[in-house]
Amino acid sequence: MIIDVTDRKRAERAGRETEELLATVLERQRIAEDLHDGIIQSIYATGLAIKECRRLIDDGRPDDARDRLQDTITMLDVIMRDIRNYVAGLHPEALRDLGLSRALLELGRDLELNQLASVIVNAAPDLDGALPPQVARELFHIGREALANVAKHAPGAHAVLNLTRANGTVTLSVHDDGPGFDAARAASGRGLRNIAERARRAGGSMAVETAAGQGTRITVRVLLPASA
Numbered sequence: 001m002i003i004d005v006t007d008r009k010r011a012e013r014a015g016r017e018t019e020e021l022l023a024t025v026l027e028r029q030r031i032a033e034d035l036h037d038g039i040i041q042s043i044y045a046t047g048l049a050i051k052e053c054r055r056l057i058d059d060g061r062p063d064d065a066r067d068r069l070q071d072t073i074t075m076l077d078v079i080m081r082d083i084r085n086y087v088a089g090l091h092p093e094a095l096r097d098l099g100l101s102r103a104l105l106e107l108g109r110d111l112e113l114n115q116l117a118s119v120i121v122n123a124a125p126d127l128d129g130a131l132p133p134q135v136a137r138e139l140f141h142i143g144r145e146a147l148a149n150v151a152k153h154a155p156g157a158h159a160v161l162n163l164t165r166a167n168g169t170v171t172l173s174v175h176d177d178g179p180g181f182d183a184a185r186a187a188s189g190r191g192l193r194n195i196a197e198r199a200r201r202a203g204g205s206m207a208v209e210t211a212a213g214q215g216t217r218i219t220v221r222v223l224l225p226a227s228a
C-alpha cells in the first residue's frame with residue numbers, strides 16, 4: 001500500500017488547527033463565565049452597597065453612610081486585585097491563599113457583612129487536600145454564583161452552603177428559604193448554565209430543586225479521582 005506522506009501531513013496540520021481553534025473557543029467561553037460569576041458579581045454587590053449609602057444619607061445617617069463607603073472602597077480594592085490576578089492567570093486570591101473551605105467561609109461572611117444575605121457555611125477543611133485544583137476552582141465559582149443568586153433573587157432569605165465528602169463523592173449544595181422560581185422558565189440564565197457547565201467540567205453534575213414559594217436548592221456532585 002502506498003501512503004501519500006503529503007496528504008497525511010496536511011491532515012495532521014488540519015487536525016492541529018481544529019484543536020487550537022476549539023481550545024480558543026473554549027477559553028473564550030471560560031473567560032466569559034469567569035467574568036460573569038466573579039468580577040461582575042462583585043461589582044454588582046459593590047453597586048448595592050453604594051445604593052445602601054444613598055439610603056443612609058437620605059435617612060440622615062451620614063456616619064453610617066461613611067462606614068459603608070469605607071467598606072465599598074475595600075470591596076473595590078479586592079476587585080482590582082482579583083482582576084489583576086485573573087489577568088495573570090491565577091486563581092481567585094482567596095482560593096489560593098485560604099483553600100476552598102475557608103474561601104467559601106469568607107464568601108459567606110462577606111455577604112453577611114454587606115447585609116446581602118444571611119449565610120451559614122458548613123465546609124469540611126479536610127476536604128481541601130483531596131481536591132484537584134481545577135475542581136476546587138470550579139466549586140468555588142459555583143458556590144459564589146449560587147450565593148450571589150440568593151443575594152440577588154432572594155433578598156432577606158437564609159442561605160446554607162454545605163460542602164461534604166462521602167464515598168468518593170464531594171457534594172456542594174446551597175439552599176435558601178426565599179421565593180424560589182420556575183426552573184423551566186429560568187433555564188436560560190447564564191449563571192445557572194455556568195454552574196452546570198462548571199460541574200460538568202469538574203467531572204460531575206448539577207441539580208436545581210425549586211418551585212414558587214418553596215425556596216431553592218442547587219446541588220453539585222463531583223466524583224473524586226480514585227487516588228483522592
Ligand SMILES: Nc1ncnc2c1ncn2[C@@H]1O[C@H](COP(=O)(O)OP(=O)(O)O)[C@@H](O)[C@H]1O
Nearest residue numbers: 149150153154178180181186189190191192216
Ligand atoms: N436562589 C434563587 N432564588 C430565587 N430565584 C432564583 C435563585 N437563583 C436563580 N433564580 C432565578 O433564576 C434566574 C436565572 O439565574 P441565573 O442563571 O443565575 O441568572 P442571573 O442571576 O444572571 O439572573 C434568575 O434570574 C432568577 O429568576
Ligand SMILES: [Mg+2]
Nearest residue numbers: 148149191192
Ligand atoms: Mg445569577
